[in-house]
Amino acid sequence: MKQSIRLGLVFLLGLAIAVTLSLSPSQGATPQVSSAVGPNHGSLSAQVSEPTPDAPTGSDPSAGLEPTSLKSFEETVKGLTVSQGLFTVYHDLQRNRAFLGLNPTQLNQNLLFIATLESGVGEAGLFRGWPVNDFMVQFRQIPDNRLQVAIPNALFRNSQAEAQQLLRESFSDSVLTTLPIQAINGETGELLIDLKDWLITRDPANLANQFPWVLGSYALNADASYLGPVKAFPENVELETVLGFSGGSSGADPFALALSSIPDGRGFNLRVRYSLSAIPAHPAFQPRLADERVGYFISAYRAPTRPGSSDPFVRYIQRWQLEKQDPTAALSPPKTPLVFWIENTTPQEYRAAIRDGIEWWNAAFEQAGFTQAIEVREMPANADWDPADVRYNVIRWSDSLYPWASGLGPSRVNPLTGEILDADVVLDASVVRDLAMEYDTLADRGAIARGEMALCGHPLSDRLMTRLTAPAAGRAVSPQPDTLDYCASLRAAQTNAFGPLAIATLAPPFSTREAKAAYLEQYLRVLTAHEVGHVLGLRHNFLGSTLLSPADLNNPAITQAQGMTSSVMDYLPPNLAPIGQPQGDYFPTQLGPYDRWAIEYGYRSVTSRATAQRELQSIADRATDPTLAYATDEDAYTMVDPRANAWDMSNDPLGYAEGQLAIAKAIWDRLDWFSVNPGEGYGQLRQRVDLVFFYYGSQADTMANYIGGQRFTRTDPWSSRGQSPFEPVAAAEQRRALTTLSQQVFAPNALSLSPELVNRLAPDRWWHWGEDPFSDRLDYPIYDRIVSTQALTLSNLLEGDRLLRLRDSELKQPGPDSFTLAELFDTLSQTLWTEVLNPPAEATPISSLRQGLQRHHLNTLTSLVLRNHGSGEGVTDFLGFVAQEATFGAPEEARVLARYQLRQLQEAIARHLSRQGQRLDLATLAYLEDAGDRIVKVLDAPLRGQ
Incomplete structure (x- = not known):
């Protein structure tokens, strides 16, 4: 029993970690290059400011090589269609043949390689439109008529030639694979490589390691794989493969993931799009140094220690290239606006809300000095281009059986400068079903029965996973930077689905339909704005929800004048009015002050290079304004600051959570057989009761974070005149939180459902694919639900790090009280x-x-x-x-x-x-x-x- 419990939790939390790493672009983890330029290798040249990377030229890649044992170039390309662009592609897809032609001048040059899923299976992270991998790459010719596909190292740079030589010899490149040269054009020197060999046989996107939880039990079936359409453009080449996978779980592997969305688990196809593009040269683009008070994704490298600084790292924020048409005007349109296309698969009824969510950001760019910086266009139904084409930034619409995120905002970045080159946003159609309550609130019913799902998304989950993996590794395991995303989709779906449940249960008669429609529209706007914020370079801000008091949150005169939150980059729950009070907006209807300020830091034009740092510093120094407070994933992970938390609301999260507990209890009291819509079964009622248990536990977690809590502020010692980053939470607030938990969670009758309701909670009894009547108990496990809610809250209060902070607090805030x-x-x-x-x-x-x-x-x-x-x-x-x-x-x-x-x-x-x-x-x-x-x-x- 002991071993099975450990295996079950390892699977659940290990899967969550793997998922989190695969989804990390929504958290800001744009893949970075991971090796160094070596002798006779390519150039790391780019337009960068202090310090500027050098540009080693290397030696002649073809010197000393004779094209012996090569095929005839003319015979190799005979009868093949020629597509010319950045590279020349020779192909005959009917015969499953294609060759990539590289001119000698294209060797050792930095290119951007991007892989995207153009089709999926609808679960397990294999979703249509999702990013797989991207990195900077070079093709390098080596002896014996071979080409290396290598990732140059941009992590270590020095503008001094001798020092850069030392770095090249000290830190290696990453060589991904070596390809045989098929033929060389005797006149032009053009080299041919076999695309089938590279894209199908070699797995250049590293699919197997990107999705190990599902592809680990499958093998690539070369016989079932083939090349797809080829498109060549002046700045990019779009290549496609259809990869067949065979195998599946035999039942022997306890960690193998069984797929529910395919008719036979023995095999499936994935269509993968590969984009190979030039890294554009934008001489006017100046890398912008990061400031930790403003939340941007970062491209960093280690440089020589600079005078007056002990920090060896140079950190550039990731941002787009925007230039004013009129540099002297306070407000000017950009020379080239950012254009986002709404994919033609997006349902018509949602396009207006999605458009609004994108266009919200124009208000932020106006504060930065740009008018109409963003344009929104709709992809024509008969478009002759594909959404994965790197020349287009697309809001994509996907669908899935068991989604792992409502939205995703990945971007592709020049790792040398931090310039964002391309971005897509993926929205999952499940958000509409979720908010309409047409889904299972807890997808894995078997995990519910075992109690494991209670921990999914819980603050303890990542720490327990660390404990599980540390003994096996023989060393301590560092927290993952994306810990907050563990089971994030489940937590997001449940949190946001609680709103429609509250509307259906508590709203006045005859207003439910209109209220749900408004709720869905507001949520789509803020979800789109959140993901677009990511592709503009912004990280999460988990202090974004702390702008207003609980009393002001449902006052439209306030929320629509100054915003409901300081940032849409928080994970925001629905704003639900206390029982008996008028309901305001459910979600923000505009950006907050932090969003506008952060965009100003990233995009406002500077007067000159000489004055850039001083001008940016003056913007960042406004961080002392409470409305501009910033805390991101690593801050929320520590559970130190009770305000820096996902799914909380108001500048008094404790008081707001108390009100939400009252709403949850009111819903429990009103749920009955008539809460089931015509055509539904009691299984829907059971799911709604589970949803309230989840929401109740989530509010208890918010309260628990006050115990041993400290306010943490990202601050600069000089501009804030010595402001302390830490301020212990007042003892009175901690006692208030503990008293509320004692009364609302731990008291004997704190959690009670009527026997009449419990006896109506029969599960759905369908037995077919996607439905398993044996995954959960037939009768409702009311004892387990209540005790799990209480026990997990108790363990959160007595968690090891929290007890350490409480011990230390006696030294940080001494006194009799x-x-x-x-x-x-x-x-x-x-x-x-x-x-x-x-x-x-x-x-x-x-x-x-x-x-x-x-x-x-x-x-x-x-x-x-x-x-x-x-x-x-x-x-x-x-x-x-x-x-x-x-x-x-x-x-x-x-x-x-x-x-x-x-x-x-x-x-x-x-x-x-x-x-x-x-x-x-x-x-x-x-x-x-x-x-x-x-x-x-x-x-x-x-x-x-x-």
């Missing part, structure tokens, strides 16, 4: 064990729910005392694993307090049994005797190492 480790432990103990520590005069049964919560607390204290993390000893279920692992890293002071509490509980249980044991019911008596015996064994057990 400080909130301490001892107060947290004592308050939780008094709340959770009141039946034993303060028993009523009459013998009172301890319900099974209270026993379950107390048992989780007891397991957590045991873990703290014994330090038995990673052992698996005594773990019989999922929550037992969580209790054992969540406290890893806790300080010695927490272990001492846990031991003290176990001793107090042991004495209290013994006292309670001696006084009322004869009058207690059998279940309570057996439970208390078992708890007392376990505590004795724990206190007598030897202490393990950390």
